[in-house]
Amino acid sequence: xxxxxxxxxxxxxxxRVKFDxxxxxxDRSSASGEINPFDxxxxxxxxxxxxxxxxxxxxxxxxxxxAESSVRDSLARGADRGILLVGKxxxxxxxxxxxxxxxxxxxxxxxxxxxxxxEKTVDGDTGQVGPEIAEWLSIPHIAYVxxxxxxxDSSIVVVAEMESDHYAIQSPLPTLITVTKDVNVPRxxxxxxxxxxxxxxxxxxxxxxxxxxxxAANFGLKGSPTRxxxxxxxxxxxxxxxxxxxxxxxxxxxxxxxxxxxxxxxxAK
Amino acid sequence: xxNEDYKGLMVFAEQREGKIHPVSYELLGKGTEIAQQxxxxxxxxxxxxxxxxxxxxxxxxxxxxxxxxDHPKLADFDLLNYKHNVCRVINEVKPETLLVGATxxxxxxxxxxxxxxxxxxTADCTALEVGAEGNLVQIRPAFSGNIFAHIRTTTRPQxxxxxxxxMQKLERDTSKSGEIVRITPEIVDSVLSIVGKETTGxxxxxxxxxxxxxxxxxxxxxxFALLQELADALGGVVGCxxxxxxxxxxxxxxxxxxxxxxxxxKLYVAVGVSGSPQHLAGMRDSDAILAINADxxxxxxxxxxxxxxxxxxxxxxxxxAEARARS
Numbered sequence: 001x002x003x004x005x006x007x008x009x010x011x012x013x014x015x016r017v018k019f020d021x022x023x024x025x026x027d028r029s030s031a032s033g034e035i036n037p038f039d040x041x042x043x044x045x046x047x048x049x050x051x052x053x054x055x056x057x058x059x060x061x062x063x064x065x066x067a068e069s070s071v072r073d074s075l076a077r078g079a080d081r082g083i084l085l086v087g088k089x090x091x092x093x094x095x096x097x098x099x100x101x102x103x104x105x106x107x108x109x110x111x112x113x114x115x116x117x118x119e120k121t122v123d124g125d126t127g128q129v130g131p132e133i134a135e136w137l138s139i140p141h142i143a144y145v146x147x148x149x150x151x152x153d154s155s156i157v158v159v160a161e162m163e164s165d166h167y168a169i170q171s172p173l174p175t176l177i178t179v180t181k182d183v184n185v186p187r188x189x190x191x192x193x194x195x196x197x198x199x200x201x202x203x204x205x206x207x208x209x210x211x212x213x214x215x216a217a218n219f220g221l222k223g224s225p226t227r228x229x230x231x232x233x234x235x236x237x238x239x240x241x242x243x244x245x246x247x248x249x250x251x252x253x254x255x256x257x258x259x260x261x262x263x264x265x266x267x268a269k
Numbered sequence: 270x271x272n273e274d275y276k277g278l279m280v281f282a283e284q285r286e287g288k289i290h291p292v293s294y295e296l297l298g299k300g301t302e303i304a305q306q307x308x309x310x311x312x313x314x315x316x317x318x319x320x321x322x323x324x325x326x327x328x329x330x331x332x333x334x335x336x337x338x339d340h341p342k343l344a345d346f347d348l349l350n351y352k353h354n355v356c357r358v359i360n361e362v363k364p365e366t367l368l369v370g371a372t373x374x375x376x377x378x379x380x381x382x383x384x385x386x387x388x389x390x391t392a393d394c395t396a397l398e399v400g401a402e403g404n405l406v407q408i409r410p411a412f413s414g415n416i417f418a419h420i421r422t423t424t425r426p427q428x429x430x431x432x433x434x435x436m437q438k439l440e441r442d443t444s445k446s447g448e449i450v451r452i453t454p455e456i457v458d459s460v461l462s463i464v465g466k467e468t469t470g471x472x473x474x475x476x477x478x479x480x481x482x483x484x485x486x487x488x489x490x491x492x493f494a495l496l497q498e499l500a501d502a503l504g505g506v507v508g509c510x511x512x513x514x515x516x517x518x519x520x521x522x523x524x525x526x527x528x529x530x531x532x533x534x535k536l537y538v539a540v541g542v543s544g545s546p547q548h549l550a551g552m553r554d555s556d557a558i559l560a561i562n563a564d565x566x567x568x569x570x571x572x573x574x575x576x577x578x579x580x581x582x583x584x585x586x587x588x589x590a591e592a593r594a595r596s
Binding site (some may be wrong): 026094127130134135142161163164166167224230231243244248249253256258264 | 285346348349352372373374376377378379380381383384385387388389390391392393400406407408410411412414415416417418419420421422423424460461462463464465466467468473475478479503521522527528535536547556557558559565570571572573574575576577578579580583584587588591592595596
């Protein structure tokens with residue numbers, strides 16, 4: 001039996017989301033929210049572990065009220081229980097404060113065996129929250145896991161990527177892993193699963209619900225040790241932009257001349 | 270503890286199998302530039318086993334002091350022992366800034382240190398500047414590289430992981446030397462154990478001077494042989510886009526882009542690559558970009574120094590022949 005926790009984040013659809021250059025921020029109304037794609041791999045990994053070992057899968061998310069739709073989606077995809085941490089106290093959190101809140105909520109949930117996180121989110125792209133949660137909970141972690149090889153009630157063996165080296169690493173439970181896209185192909189929820197999830201109850205916890213496990217001074221923007229000074233939209237680089245059309249022979253010659261002038265072609269190798 | 274009690278800039282020297290990762294030298298280069306602006310010291314912390322002969326390399330590339338923790342348990346990346354001993358050095362030395370390479374190892378270790386020390390950490394920076402009151406301004410791409418966030422840290426040390434191949438290392442200067450401070454290791458129960466190791470194919474796309482990248486403009490996996498011939502003629506390696514990996518045509522180690530490798534070659538050749546924002550995020554810092562695409566409206570042309578609008582099956586062999594003739 002394994003009780004598994006999957007922290008998830010609702011992110012905008014990155015193919016569609018627009019950046020509001022006037023306001024200097026993401027226009028979240030330009031794209032609907034969805035579960036961070038890497039978290040879908042984490043959830044699938046958790047569901048597969050549950051199928052093998054028995055136990056439960058609980059998803060937990062910190063976000064605005066509309067993130068409830070992503071927690072609900074996680075139930076359709078195989079989670080047994082979903083918790084949404086919502087409240088203005090949590091807003092504006094960096095990875096330190098986010099991981100603190102998630103770890104506090106996990107403490108409140110009680111005993112667990114495995115925490116599975118996506119390697120990073122597609123919007124924040126830090127990959128920091130998973131390892132930080134592990135530190136708050138004083139458990140080991142293994143990052144960039146591309147394969148789960150063995151799992152039992154007491155330990156797990158996974159393959160972790162370190163650039164071109166792959167290490168098989170064994171960890172006792174409880175532990176935390178962060179998974180890459182290579183770990184599995186997430187299943188799509190069936191219509192029946194979606195219908196069931198529509199009726200399911202999503203538990204909502206606010207800052208007050210964490211009072212006995214956390215210090216509210218560490219929540220949200222107030223608790224965050226990093227601050228955003230400003231956002232800069234890069235101007236298009238000063239590229240030469242010489243595009244050749246027409247005769248391929250001529251175009252190839254011109255490009256070869258240019259590359260030779262740059263020293264990347266015809267130089268002494 | 271007051272922020273004023275923290276002084277100097279420290280670089281975490283990453284090593285794999287006893288060899289220092291080049292990103293560490295790059296960080297010493299950037300660290301030296303920042304330290305000179307602020308009039309502070311640059312140090313490095315190195316964990317390993319029997320690496321005495323390599324410490325001088327850290328001095329040659331800019332470190333003025335090296336804190337060395339030597340123990341067989343530290344030869345390989347052992348998460349909890351690395352965290353414990355780096356935290357001990359930081360608590361002792363109290364650097365104002367700690368820079369870590371944004372490698373897999375660095376991005377796994379740094380968040381543990383940040384949470385353990387109750388300090389802020391900025392991920393995967395591509396630029397660092399000295400800001401108001403000497404604070405470190407940490408600049409990182411966000412939203413697939415479409416925007417850059419400028420971040421400061423209110424706590425100390427100010428921690429950042431910094432992308433490989435972005436900062437410049439100094440010229441290796443063998444006349445430089447420095448002070449070696451040996452730290453007695455403290456070994457904790459490592460809990461995690463390495464039970465196997467494999468190394469994949471060996472293509473290291475991030476280090477290549479020339480990358481010839483294929484996208485879905487190619488008709489099939491076997492057509493990548495054309496790109497390999499061009500890459501060979503240019504002294505480079507073959508890369509590919511995400512859809513190519515998703516279709517199983519190429520391995521993930523070849524993938525360039527947001528969810529793959531970031532490359533910064535002298536020449537990037539994009540063949541049949543349309544240029545999605547996610548792809549551009551992984552190659553936009555290339556010195557020179559050549560795009561070959563049949564579609565003149567492909568976004569890749571907007572980022573290219575040189576472009577050839579045409580059939581890649583005609584253009585690529587001609588370019589290969591031309592490159593061979595001139596080499």
